Amino acid sequence: MKTKAVRMYGANDLRLEEFELPEIKEDEILVRIISDSICMSTNKLLTQGKAHKRAPQNIDTNPIIIGHEFAGEIVQVGEKWKNEFKPGEKFAQQPALNYKGSLASPGYSYEFFGGAATYCIIPQEVMELGCLLHYDGDAYFDASLGEPMSCIIGGYHIMYHTNKTNYDHAMDIKEGGNVLILGGCGPMGLGAIEYPLVTDRKPAQIVVTDVDNARISRAKELISSEFAQQHGVQLTYFNPQESNDQYKELLELSNGKGYDDVFVYAPIRELAELGDKLIAFDGCLNFFAGPSDPNFTALVNLYNCHYTSTHILGSTGGNTNDLKEALRLSAQKKLRPAVMVSHICGINAIADTTANLPNIRAGKILGYTQIDLPLTALDDFEELGKTNPLFASLHTSCQKHSGLWNTEAECILLDYFGVERS
Structure with missing residues (x-):
């Protein structure tokens, strides 16, 4: 044939x-x-x-x-x-x-x-x-x-948090926690925004960043804050280029606690490093975006990894x-x-x-x-x-x-x- x-x-x-x-x-x-x-x-x-x-x-x-x-x-x-x-x-x-x-x-x-x-x-x-x-x-x-949706879903399921009493790993995002999606208004990011809204394990808040106002506007039309609120989740879109101090403002959006679950959806070193700084105690960062450069690196805080139980991982595919x-x-x-x-x-x-x-x-x-x-x-x-x-x-x-x-x-x-x- x-x-x-x-x-x-x-x-x-x-x-x-x-x-x-x-x-x-x-x-x-x-x-x-x-x-x-x-x-x-x-x-x-x-x-x-x-x-x-x-x-x-x-x-x-x-x-x-x-x-x-x-x-x-x-x-x-x-x-x-x-x-x-x-x-x-x-x-x-x-x-x-x-x-x-x-x-x-x-x-x-x-x-x-x-x-x-x-x-x-x-x-x-x-x-x-x-x-x-x-x-x-x-x-x-x-x-x-x-x-592609299975990749997004797998990215959520691979997240984990620890129980210091018995060291069991509680898999998936923290229920009722804060989620940060960096570089999240692209096609895969949109799927990552919607998925936790329609599952039983919901965060209390999702914050999504992007530097492109056109992409943010489209995201707001497709997945509005009102739509998220109907599903019991507070959704905020944030353009760091309109901020004098994105770290400070993103931290304030988390009530100063940082984010329990952080997703990096663009293979940019500065974005990965920002995400690392914003991880809450016992929080987890997923470097989801796959870089083309096999030598791609970023600075991460190993002090926090040791003393505040932050976790860093990457996922590809589902x-x-x-x-x-x-x-x-x-x-x-x-x-x-x-x-x-x-x-x-x-x-x-x-x-x-x-x-x-x-x-x-x-x-x-x-x-x-x-x-x-x-x-x-x-x-x-x-x-x-x-x-x-x-x-x-x-x-x-x-x-x-x-x-x-x-x-x-x-x-x-x-x-x-x-x-x-x-």
């Missing part, structure tokens, strides 16, 4: 190509991909090429398919898995495999397994690990965004349970992964978009691999709709859903291009 896919041959070398997939083996599954959201981690892979820890060294002769946040439909099932999976059903998948200690992952390491494609082959280790999930949701994009939680909360309409989405595109635009991602003022970008469509901002739908009925319909749909991408909009788009689906 032929597939069209964005393949990487080395550093800064992406190519959209059509080629033959091999016949699947008895322990493999062939899938048709509908949606693949674009991740900054793929841009890091592209800039590093073979130097990336997940990239194979023969990538120049055996290119990999990029993309790891994808969803679609099962087309053909190898004999080994016929009792568990059926052609025609939807799927979601967990890309963090860690199979027998290997770093291999879809979108980074496999010649025929990645999301920026019309079809791909899922290898046996994915099913063996339980990382291919049955998905019954209405929207493919929710399943694609389940992966596990399968985190993904299941993301999909469940989305299906229950409690969590809105769409708050992350600012643009859509077709497979023809994925390579250039991935390469230019750091320069695009965007939230999450949804790639629909069965269609050709230029990179298009949701905010541009209204103007484009004056001359294009597709965008007029998409604008109307998004306006009915608080300006967010939604299931109806996805159906309008796929129907317009004649994409068949389950």
